[in-house]
Amino acid sequence: MGQRQSVATTFTGVVKERIGASLAGVDADLARRYPGDPGTRQPVHTVYVPADVFAADTVRFWGDQALASLDEHAPDASSLAAVLGLSEGLAVPVYERVRGKLLREPVEDLRIDFEDGYGPRSDAEEDAAAGRAAGLVAAMCGGGGGAGSAAPPFVGIRMKCLEAAVRERGIRTLDIFLTGLMEAGGLPAGLMLTLPKVSYAEQVAAMAELVGEFEKARGLEPGRIRFEIQIETTQAVLGADGRATVARMIDAGAGRVGSLHYGTFDYSASCGVGAAYQALDHPVADHAKAVMQVAAAGTGVRLSDGATNVLPVGSAAQVHEAWRLHFGLVRRSLARAYYQGWDMHPGHLPTRYAAVYAFYREGLGSAAARLDAYVNRAGGDMLDEPATARxxxxYLLRGMDCGAVDEGEVTALTGLGREGLEGLAGR
Structure with missing residues (x-):
């Protein structure tokens, strides 16, 4: 017992060593390029607010507006369930959690927009807005922003792109914002920077160089500043040489790219899609996101879907129709493993969270049972592998992170706490 059984073999140790040496470079490349999931929380959405209207109470304002819309157009669980088609078992827990979220943490990721939502301004005006944004973010994240100024978990700016016409302006705004944060006490833990309208991998490399230079100048740890790439040009998906571009962009970021964000309307327009048909579920959108998904798989770079521009405003019938559209689009994205998206209006928050919470709560029992069977080798009607267990x-960790499910619920069903789930998930 305990002794290794003697069996006949043919390969010598020299052969195995030679094979190992020949693959050492591949091993190192795989470890560098495909580190896996970073094991950190991913926000379920990003809210874009033009820099000139961003204020200390922006997050609370969005939450209050969302609650007011809910109070007016779906004042209880049954009315929201009727609008969205929620099952009886989901209606109350989803509704209560949506209201709680809007009171506690209405915005998970806030982007102060200096690009399309802000537009061209004088240099003096944009300088002042960038400095003001840095001061407000520093105060929010430092707890000194006053009443109603609680910071979302993630916050940052979308600068202008690195194309020649606006390159200097974009770099200057980035510099003013980051410098302002450092002067006010340092970079917040949830800092997010967005680089829009990327067409060439060289633009990503330039952005990586910019933030690297800032880190050196300010004595920050290399790699402290990461950024997002917006995929909103056709060249970002298919280059002039006929090769897919996204993977090269991730590589050009030298480990600094945190996520890829699909830009619904710019990308659709660049493909010639008419305004009436520009949407998250258009075939050109599905193609672009499928390329993004494959390019990002295993790299630790996450995906975000875009937005709908159909706003839930007007009569009750108009609001309900817009809510149903948004709810369906969010659910569609979640099923396709796009766990984040953009929200353009406070009225989108109720259906963002309703869709997210319904997605995780309706699958809780099945996912927990399958994981429990896998861990305990208890059999069942599904034969799951380690990849499925991950x-x-x-899935359960994402549900816990956003507030859809509680750790106690998951532990009761699986016997696993967060640490055990993270181990199985490879975090």
């Missing part, structure tokens, strides 16, 4: 654990 996906099941990741």
């Amino acid at each position: 996906a099941l654990s990741g």
Whole structure:
């Protein structure tokens, strides 16, 4: 017992060493390029607010507006369930959690927009806005912003792109914002920077160089500043040489790219899609996001879907129709493993969270049972592999991160706490 059984073999140690040496470079490249999930929380959405209207109470304002819309157009669980088609078992827990979220943390990721939502301004005006944004973010994240100024978990700016016409302006705004944060006490933990309208990998490399130079100048740890790439040009998906571009962009970021964000309307327009048909579920959108998804798989770079521009405003019938559209689009994205999206109006928050919470709560029992069977080798009607166990654990962790499910619920069903789930998920 305990002794290794003697069996006949043919390969010598020299052969195995030679094979190992020949693949050492591949091993190192795989470890560098495909580190896996970073194991950190991913926000379920990003809210874009033009820099000139961003204020200390922006997050609370969005939450209050969302609650007011909910109070007016779906004042209880049954009325929201009727609008969205929620099952009886989901109606109350989803509604209560949506209201709680809007009171506690209405915005998970806030982007102060200096690009399309802000437009061209004088240099003096944009300088002042960038400095003001840095001061407000520093105060929010430092707890000194006053009443109603609680910071979202993630916050940052979308600068102008690095194309020649606006390059200097974009770099200057980035510099003013980051410098202002440092002067006010340092970079917040949830800092997010967005680089829009990327067409060439060289633009990503330039952005990586910019933030690297800032880190050196300010004595920050290399790699402290990461950024997002917006995929909103056709060249970002297919280059002039006929090769897919996204993977090269991730590589050009030298480990600094945190996520890829799909830009619904710019990308659709660049493909010639008419305004009436520009949407998250258009075939050109599905193609672009499928390329993004494959390019990002295993790299630790996450995906975000875009937005709908159909706003839930007007009569009750108009609001309900817009809510149903948004709810369906969010659910569609979640099923396709796009766990984040953009929200353009406070009225989108109720259906963002309703869709997210319904997605995780309706699958809680099944995912927990399959994971429990896998861990305990208890059999069942599904034969799951380690890769599926990682996906099941990741699903439950995402649900916990956003508030859809509680750790106690998951532990009661699986016997696993967060640490055990993270181990199975490879975090």
